Amino acid sequence: MLRAYLVLCLSLFAAPIMAATEIHPNQVWLLVDTKAKKIEVKKGEQTVETLEHVAIGRGGAGFKSHRGDNITPHGEYHIGWIGDKSMFKRFFGLTYPSVEDAEQAFDKGVINEGQYKRIVRAQELGQIPPQDTPLGGQIGIHGLGSADARVHEVFDWTHGCIALTNSQIDHLSQLVDTGTLVKIK
Numbered sequence: 001m002l003r004a005y006l007v008l009c010l011s012l013f014a015a016p017i018m019a020a021t022e023i024h025p026n027q028v029w030l031l032v033d034t035k036a037k038k039i040e041v042k043k044g045e046q047t048v049e050t051l052e053h054v055a056i057g058r059g060g061a062g063f064k065s066h067r068g069d070n071i072t073p074h075g076e077y078h079i080g081w082i083g084d085k086s087m088f089k090r091f092f093g094l095t096y097p098s099v100e101d102a103e104q105a106f107d108k109g110v111i112n113e114g115q116y117k118r119i120v121r122a123q124e125l126g127q128i129p130p131q132d133t134p135l136g137g138q139i140g141i142h143g144l145g146s147a148d149a150r151v152h153e154v155f156d157w158t159h160g161c162i163a164l165t166n167s168q169i170d171h172l173s174q175l176v177d178t179g180t181l182v183k184i185k
Contacts, residue, residue, distance in 0.1 A: 010091075013134070021076055029135035029181035032071055032162055037142075041175055049175070051168050055152050057160040063104060063183070064160060066095075067136030072160050072184065075100055077139075079180045080128040083088055083174070089143030090169045094182055096139040099123050105135050136160070141182070143169030 059070035131137025
C-alpha cells in the first residue's frame, strides 16, 4: 500500500518530465529498431539515413530488470556523454535508466525508494542518471573496437548496448552529439 502511494505521488511529481519528447522538424534524432536490427537517423519525422545490421544485447530487447541481464532497454533516452577512447572505438552513453525504467523497477521491488528518487532527481536536473543501481548502467551505442566483425554479423553479442561496425560509429559521430534523442523500440 505504501509502495503504491509512493509510486503515485512520485509519478505525479515527475509527470512533466516523463511526457513523450516532442520532435521538432529540424531535430536530428535516432530510432533504434531492435527487431529489424537497424538505426534510423531522423530529421523531424523523416528518415535521412539507415544504419543496418546492428547488434543488441544477447538477452534481446525489452524491460531491463537488472544489471547483467544482457537486455537492451526499450525507451526514450538521450546521449548523455561521448567516449572517444572506448575499447569499442566510440561510446555514446545513454541516459539509462529513465524515470519510466525506475518506476517499473520500483514497482517490481528491484530498486528501493532512495534509488528511485536519485534517478528522478537526475532527470529533473538534466544529469546522467545513477549508473550504480541494481538496474545497471553504461548502456549506449558503440563500435566494435578490436572485436571480430564476423561475430557481429552473425548474432547479438552485447551486454545490453547497441553495437555498430567501426565505420558506422565513425559516421554516426558526425551526425549526433550529447543531448541527441534516442528512441529504442
